[in-house]
Amino acid sequence: MSKPGQLVLVALRKMIASGELAAGERLMEIPTAQLFGVSRMPVRMAFRTLEQEGLLVPFGGRGYQVRSVSPGDIAGAVEVRGVLEGLAARQAAERGLSDEARVVLERCLVEGDQLFAKGYVTEDDLEVYHDLNMRFHHVIVEGSHNPAIADALARNDHLPFASVNALAVDREDMAREYRRFNYAHMQHHSVFDALVSRQGARAEAIMREHANATLRYAEIFSSATENARMKVILRAQ
Structure with a gap:
């Protein structure tokens, strides 16, 4: 994964763990890319990794949703x-x-x-x-x-x-x-x-x-x- 993708990935993990991104919160590529000042590709790769790690689930075919975790x-x-x-x-x-x-x-x-x-x-x-x-x-x-x-x-x-x-x-x-x-x-x-x-x-x-x-x-x-x-x-x- 590229360095921008790794930075987005680590940041989103922390936001989910800290509760800044709560269970059920929707994540979309464009707003997330704008937040971190990167292109959509690093965000897309970070989302896929977080899905594999069980932190995000696909939502409506247009983004992801934060999974409920205790x-x-x-x-x-x-x-x-x-x-x-x-x-x-x-x-x-x-x-x-x-x-x-x-x-x-x-x-x-x-x-x-x-x-x-x-x-x-x-x-x-x-x-x-x-x-x-x-x-x-x-x-x-x-x-x-x-x-x-x-x-x-x-x-x-x-x-x-x-x-x-x-x-x-x-x-x-x-x-x-x-x-x-x-x-x-x-x-x-x-x-x-x-x-x-x-x-x-x-x-x-x-x-x-x-x-x-x-x-x-x-x-x-x-x-x-x-x-x-x-x-x-x-x-x-």
């Missing part, structure tokens, strides 16, 4: 991802990492170390982290040599905020985002150590806990509902 929906889907990725990590540790997998994981750790070393992050930094995070998780799932895990994760990814690809950034509190993502990266180091040490139970436990970082989306969503935050309405005129 904090419990998010928490349940994230818990399932943690169980599945934990199982993948345990099996990868017990089987032993290939040399190629180890190199990829080590490269992800080095890139992450460089990213967080300066003590803060920008939105561009978090896009870089998003890419290396996807690679890290993908290698672990592949390392399990269990296709059933990948299949189950693919189905679970269609639930709101369940996918490891679902990155929502709070631009209003980047200091907190730094702490959250830096902590997640430290968990990458821990799970890597467990994998190379062939400690299956430890690797499984860390990956299950690692998934809990996503539960902040459930907290944001719950807070937005309780406080009835002002909505940003995107409708065709």
Whole structure:
């Protein structure tokens, strides 16, 4: 996806999680493109991705509607991802990492170390982290040599905020985002150590806990509902 498309995607995820875009809200390409100052193509790609993630549903053939999501929906889907990725990590540790997998994981750790070393992050930094995070998780799932895990994760990814690809950034509190993502990266180091040490139970436990970082989306969503935050309405005129 292009950079404009990625920016729109991340922004819309956050707006849905925060309640700025409430359940049932309609989204149309032209007003959304105007809001973000981009062409219609990045918006179209962002909409399709959000539909795949279970956050939008087609509406009337001319746009999309925000799906009704509860904090419990998010928490349940994230818990399932943690169980599945934990199982993948345990099996990868017990089987032993290939040399190629180890190199990829080590490269992800080095890139992450460089990213967080300066003590803060920008939105561009978090896009870089998003890419290396996807690679890290993908290698672990592949390392399990269990296709059933990948299949189950693919189905679970269609639930709101369940996918490891679902990155929502709070631009209003980047200091907190730094702490959250830096902590997640430290968990990458821990799970890597467990994998190379062939400690299956430890690797499984860390990956299950690692998934809990996503539960902040459930907290944001719950807070937005309780406080009835002002909505940003995107409708065709």
